[in-house]
Amino acid sequence: MQSIDWIVLSVTLLFIVVYGAWKTRGSKSVEEYIKGGNETKWWTIGLSVMATQASAITFLSTPGQAFHSGMGFVQFYFGLPIAMVIICLVFIPIYHKLNVYTAYEYLEGRFDKKTRTLTAILFLIQRGLAAGITIFAPAIILSAVLGWDLVVLNIVIGILVIVYTVSGGTKAVSVTQKQQMAVIFIGMFIAFYVILQYLPEGITFIKALEIAGANHKMKVLDFSWDLNNRYTVWTGLLGGTFLMLSYFGTDQSQVQRYLSGKSLRESQLGLIFNGLLKVPMQFFILLVGVMVFVFYQFNSAPINFNPKAQEVINKSEYAAAYEKLELQHKEIEEQKKQLVYGELTTDVKTRIQELNKQDTALKEEAKVLLKKADAEVETNDKDYVFIQFILKYLPKGLIGLLLAVILSAAMSSTASELNALASTTAIDLYKRNVTKEYNEKHYVTMSKWFTLAWGILAILVACIANLFDNLIQLVNIIGSIFYGNVLGIFLLAFFANYVKGNAVFIAAIITQIIIIAVWYIDWLPYLWLNALGCGIVILLAFLIESTSRMLFINNQK
Template sequence: MHPLNWAVVIGWLAYVAIDGLRRARGTKHLEGYLLASRSLPWWAVGLSVMATQLSAITMIGTTGQGAVDGMRFVQFYFGLPVAMVILGVTLVPFLHGAKVYTAYEYLERRFDAKTRALTAFLFLLSRGMSCGTILAAPAVVFSAVFGWPLGWCVAFMGVPTVLYTVLGGVQAVTWADVKQMALVTVAIVAVVTTLLVRIPVSPSAALHIAGAAGRLQAFDFTPSLTNTYTFWSGIIGGTFLMLSYFGTDQSQVQRYLTARSVGEARNSLLISAYWKIPLQAMILLIGVLVFVFYQFEPSPMLFNPAHAHRAQQAAPAAYGALQARYDAALGARRAAADALARADDAGDRAANAAAVAAFRMQDSAVASVRAQALALVDSTVHEPSKDVNYIIPRFVLEQLPLGLAGLFIAGVMAAAMSAIAAELNSLATATVIDFYRRWVRPEAPDAHFLNVSKAATAFWGLFACGVATFAATLGSLIEVVNRFGSFFYGSILGVFLLAMIRQASAAGAFVGLIAGMSAVAAVNFGAPKVSFLWHNVIGAVVVVIVGMVVTLVTGTRRTA
């Protein structure tokens, strides 16, 4: 990478780290370290909530998803505004007013200790794996850029992030998130602008080409339990996912517990309700425009350079034959894209219809050769060949102007550091409050719990590094992190729904939680597999139904 790009990256990261640590100086009490003494303004909390989601996975995985699958992924967020409104009048005032450190503390008050412990354990497991996936995203970038082994890249990002989080606490995390959101927004707008300038056709023609390839389809009303990205999975399954993520996941709950009041906590969530979908659509549009860009510029047959090199060495004849076919298919597709752009500019409907058909045929030919190349990787390299996570890193480093490439990489790294730091802080909070202080040492000075919190942060950092070493091979990172979460989220949400039903008993909540997790496991590993968005609905519904049945059978009640 050019020294100018390195200067941008290093300068930005140094500024974020130094300023974050400066703001965290003097944090000597547990509440200050974990909750910033509940003193943060609503706009900073709101930006931190968004930044926790807008990780390097979004910058890499979502843009790559847009390049290969178009705008359909935006349906994933259709339930977000609904969830935020519901949470604003239910769990937010409920948990903020309870003056708890974690969401799971309340479950012991409402039910019993074992329900609290099991729910907190499921959070730790799900969020620990998700944190590892978030860490995998920048590791993918460095692996692609420098050819370093993935494990070294994970350590390169993970170790300094863990140290930063151990020293800084939630105060440093939140203010780093604010800066990260500003940088990411600037980087996204700059990349979109650059793409529109560099694509050699009009914006109208560019979007027409994307539409002809099916990349602009944002709505799919097909009723299906196996298709992930539909309107119904987004509005129903997405609502349940967002309710659980923002309402019961400690990584999000901890953000609004730092707000000064219930009103400011509500306002912080509404920032996501208003801005998340437009921002996500803009990120997906980057991927769509990268797809259009490569209609007119040669694109790699395999975006993962390491896999391309190893496949070429293992099967030179087969690889060479595929490369020759791919180059020819790219030329034919370029000619078809030019013809389609001219037909769009001329407004000739008949010519446009013929041009669309010709372009789709040539695009399918390119996709067919790429599929065979990916299959060759599977058979020769013996690693998963999905290279969607490498599309944007290759484009950024090979095509963006000097300085702007560094800005984008800095955005990816800052996003990763902020998201990982927030996740590690929440994991440490749940570990100390829900397990160590509850079961090991209930009474101790704040200084002791502060040291244990820092040790817990380091432990979860190492755990995340371990997960990250294989998460990058599981496909689209944005899908991987949500698959991990959806396996647990619905059942955890079901427990909190039961907590708001006065008749629900402790036995019902505990048995319901086990039943919900069992049901999700059955549909996840069964055949055909139900799309992960529906796991949230299934888990929540099963927990509530089984919990109320057990309550009625046992006849026991317990209310807060």
């Protein structure tokens, strides 16, 4: 990185932090601190909701996902617009009518205190883990690529977020997320433009799409019912809808974004805005990854993008064998390069596919060698593709901007999570279970201390986390383990007056055990866990309630 990149990166991040802390200083009431004084306009809500979900993982992992697997991942988001409509019609009117601070506050009035507490704790567990991962994700990748100390990066990202989130609460999160989304959109559009400019003369955008299609990167829709396939139209529409309903309807990190709305209509418009823009945004980010793939059809790409993996293998006894694989990989690259320049006939596409299969086999052999060299090294390089391209090929100044995009995304999602974790802890656990009455200032102070505590915990989780198969999948897996159960509890609260608190509480505990077991034995793709968890808790709650009533009637006789 050059001096100009450091200047761009530092100025961008410091402006966001200082502006957020200054603009929202001095919250004196719980309503101001947790609900932002109910002053937020719809476009701020929409951008804040989007920024909360679009973590650094989105901008690191998604292009790499497209580079390796194509555009099919966009199907994961197909359920989002459906979920937004349902939440606008059902969830938001109830929350606004009851004037709740958290989503779980509603559950006590409908069921009982223990059900509210259980649901809040389920949220705190999964979102507390996710907060650590949203810090860890960019930190480990930037550490590997730039050589920065991982622990220091985790601490720096965490402290930057803690400063303005503790200072201004919900309003600070919403205000800063507008600036962060502006940086993100500008950075990604510039990156896309630069990639197209770097393509060889005569390779137009249309030709680039044809090349991507010849390599099976442009297949957006998959209508198969194969349960081994994670991303299909059906997993998106069914599993994705349940996941998005759970996330946007019951996860306090999202609910808090639209509870701060100036009115019911502003909150609904904000979510509709998110529903209309989110799928095209994800499509565009995937398309950036596909264009990076096309770029590497004309430029040499490493057999594995993780620089740490390269470093490990070079120091091992397998260096010569690995180098041989790299040479074969380059030969295949050269053959493909000659093919994609010409007309992409059926025979040419068939030959490209044959070469891709050979190249995939080489990459798998390379992973085996890497594991032999060091069992701990990360061989899956999806998360390193885009950052490596940024650092190697983008011009001075733009590198700093793209790194600011990644860190801004990390800060925006982490800030929302810490804000929601603190609110849930303060309102659903502390305030509800402490018998002594305190004034508003006390609860604002406690909310700030809880924000700081969760921020420190998130940093600790980040410091001990391990890199999984793909970071964006990891966050969704964690959510899917808990979200279906929580969504089922809320659906029972909204629509099943027959079911009471004891039945729901028992059903929720049993369901969570079942879902964790199903995930552990890898019986279903993780997206289906949302629908399964929701269905099981609803079914069990009805069975337990019915059995309880029958036993009561028999005892009365």
